[in-house]
Amino acid sequence: xxxxxxxxxxxxxxxxxxxxxEQPTTASIVAAAPASDWRAIDPADMLVMTLAPxxxxxxxxxxxxxxxxxFSQGWVGNIRILAKARWWDGTSVYRxxxxxxxxxxxxxxxxxxxxxxxxxxxxxxxxxxTLIPDPDANASDLELFTRRIYREDPYSxxxxxxxxxxIAYWETIGEVSYEDAEGKPLPNxxxxxxxxxxxxxxxxxxxxxxLSPDTGTxxxxxxxxxxxxxxxxxxxxxxxxxxEGIEHLSTLPRGKGDAGVYDxxxxxxxxxxxxxxxxxSEAERPRFEYLASDSASFARYVEVRANRHDxxxxxxxxxxxxxxxxxxxxxxxxx
Amino acid sequence: xxxxxxxxxxxxxxxxxxxxxEQPTTASIVAAAPASDWRAIDPADMLVMTLAPxxxxxxxxxxxxxxxxxFSQGWVGNIRILAKARWWDGTSVYRxxxxxxxxxxxxxxxxxxxxxxxxxxxxxxxxxxTLIPDPDANASDLELFTRRIYREDPYSxxxxxxxxxxIAYWETIGEVSYEDAEGKPLPNxxxxxxxxxxxxxxxxxxxxxxLSPDTGTxxxxxxxxxxxxxxxxxxxxxxxxxxEGIEHLSTLPRGKGDAGVYDxxxxxxxxxxxxxxxxxSEAERPRFEYLASDSASFARYVEVRANRHDxxxxxxxxxxxxxxxxxxxxxxxxx
Numbered sequence: 001x002x003x004x005x006x007x008x009x010x011x012x013x014x015x016x017x018x019x020x021x022e023q024p025t026t027a028s029i030v031a032a033a034p035a036s037d038w039r040a041i042d043p044a045d046m047l048v049m050t051l052a053p054x055x056x057x058x059x060x061x062x063x064x065x066x067x068x069x070x071f072s073q074g075w076v077g078n079i080r081i082l083a084k085a086r087w088w089d090g091t092s093v094y095r096x097x098x099x100x101x102x103x104x105x106x107x108x109x110x111x112x113x114x115x116x117x118x119x120x121x122x123x124x125x126x127x128x129x130t131l132i133p134d135p136d137a138n139a140s141d142l143e144l145f146t147r148r149i150y151r152e153d154p155y156s157x158x159x160x161x162x163x164x165x166x167i168a169y170w171e172t173i174g175e176v177s178y179e180d181a182e183g184k185p186l187p188n189x190x191x192x193x194x195x196x197x198x199x200x201x202x203x204x205x206x207x208x209x210x211l212s213p214d215t216g217t218x219x220x221x222x223x224x225x226x227x228x229x230x231x232x233x234x235x236x237x238x239x240x241x242x243x244e245g246i247e248h249l250s251t252l253p254r255g256k257g258d259a260g261v262y263d264x265x266x267x268x269x270x271x272x273x274x275x276x277x278x279x280x281s282e283a284e285r286p287r288f289e290y291l292a293s294d295s296a297s298f299a300r301y302v303e304v305r306a307n308r309h310d311x312x313x314x315x316x317x318x319x320x321x322x323x324x325x326x327x328x329x330x331x332x333x334x335x
Numbered sequence: 336x337x338x339x340x341x342x343x344x345x346x347x348x349x350x351x352x353x354x355x356x357e358q359p360t361t362a363s364i365v366a367a368a369p370a371s372d373w374r375a376i377d378p379a380d381m382l383v384m385t386l387a388p389x390x391x392x393x394x395x396x397x398x399x400x401x402x403x404x405x406f407s408q409g410w411v412g413n414i415r416i417l418a419k420a421r422w423w424d425g426t427s428v429y430r431x432x433x434x435x436x437x438x439x440x441x442x443x444x445x446x447x448x449x450x451x452x453x454x455x456x457x458x459x460x461x462x463x464x465t466l467i468p469d470p471d472a473n474a475s476d477l478e479l480f481t482r483r484i485y486r487e488d489p490y491s492x493x494x495x496x497x498x499x500x501x502i503a504y505w506e507t508i509g510e511v512s513y514e515d516a517e518g519k520p521l522p523n524x525x526x527x528x529x530x531x532x533x534x535x536x537x538x539x540x541x542x543x544x545x546l547s548p549d550t551g552t553x554x555x556x557x558x559x560x561x562x563x564x565x566x567x568x569x570x571x572x573x574x575x576x577x578x579e580g581i582e583h584l585s586t587l588p589r590g591k592g593d594a595g596v597y598d599x600x601x602x603x604x605x606x607x608x609x610x611x612x613x614x615x616s617e618a619e620r621p622r623f624e625y626l627a628s629d630s631a632s633f634a635r636y637v638e639v640r641a642n643r644h645d646x647x648x649x650x651x652x653x654x655x656x657x658x659x660x661x662x663x664x665x666x667x668x669x670x
Contacts, residue, residue: 321490
């Protein structure tokens, strides 16, 4: 009976343990990916945040990759202005909530006392979706995610990877009704068009805001340190992701004050500096690559993330949650 | 144009900000749930793990609720034997991997040196699924999860909550083929039947094992401290979940040795004791309740997790990932 169950759920499973041992793993695919399947991340598109050393005197550095155009660029623009103005230097990580976020910036609730923003940094108009007028025209960039998980996302009706970032989209398909205030059907002005937005996964960096959706500037940021809070998608600007050093945020003590803010100011973790990667010297400049999401290696990688047949896995799911894909990113040694 | 986008994605959105302020939140639903919608967790079904105090001398206690029958009971039985034998006392948390797990137990890789298990604790036969011969007969207990997310899970074809735990299942529907070794179609002996398994979410506790699926006993356990690793579902026994004190595991330093094991033995966090809740004195006994998954309050709670219209949310997703439901659990004050 056990054999029957196995056969039923693992239809594509290898015929023998011998085969299983030879099946590719995600690690073997990443290791075998040719250099041409990796893309360099421009240092100008990275933030390097240096925290005060920990209590054992160990250095703490967090590297963030900023979201590429066309997504969240109003906030990303502000973040560049803030970094160049040294705005975060001397601020802190002031809020940490388990299975939720670590948040940093000024952390001053009282507007009168808040640290003034540099010239040019204002709340962008709050639009968390990006309209893609002609998806086919963008097909080379906006390569489709595997068809296997297409329409299997509770938060959207489609998923793809764009320049290494997970993106969800909504297609204005026939069954989506469009009504006036009285509930009377109207012609759908977006028929066949799509709009898209970046996804909150573990490590994603977003713009904290107040209740009003136009209140976030990018000065107060957070990184996700728990299960993907996808309900925040389209409600908050996702502006990047932590690509190194997330443990310096995820291991911080959880805050005991309101909303997880540190009630004891001594618990705040001082931010020494935040710099754009290209502001640093050649020697300090971060060098990273991601596995290109339109490469053959990435397609194989996603395939195996969804269908694991290596020696450990007894059954494979046949699918993968978009935040479990985890785009491979690697540090490149300095020359 | 912005108004149009909004109308399109938030079809059920309230007509005004005034309405939004009056919409229930998950917190307001939980606060309003009558006592009859809460179920006490039997102290006999809890593990209380006391870690050595942290470096500031603060106590660290982790409370785990064990998986109810019929799921994973071979391992849960072992865990009861191990706790009663004081087997974990003097062992440690020895492996911590960011966005993955914190693992504890003996941690000895060399079988010859491994701490012997107490009498009766053996590897259960490895079957990570539970056959449910007649789902309709169990309908009162195995209440269906909201239809909204049904068939929108990349890891199963159905989801439900059973006694407060998220469960996935696979239905042997017509399109699932059943073949012999040569690929020839065979009659499906499980036609119309379902089998089900507990899900890995943030905080889930599972049984570490070696490559062979029958090697886990329950002596080496882990808790998930990152995005739900659903690919482990059906490959590892899920035996419970952390209901209090997960931060004592999730904030531990990440291991730098192979597979995230602490290379420096001094980093291991000593386990003072692990007790079943009913082994403790009345005063020490943990008292918790969960919001009953077959209650009206839980149905409302899930509805709002999927469709948020309170003052913060600009758009609501219209769906919710099963690991984002997060069953409400509360500590009950001692009498």
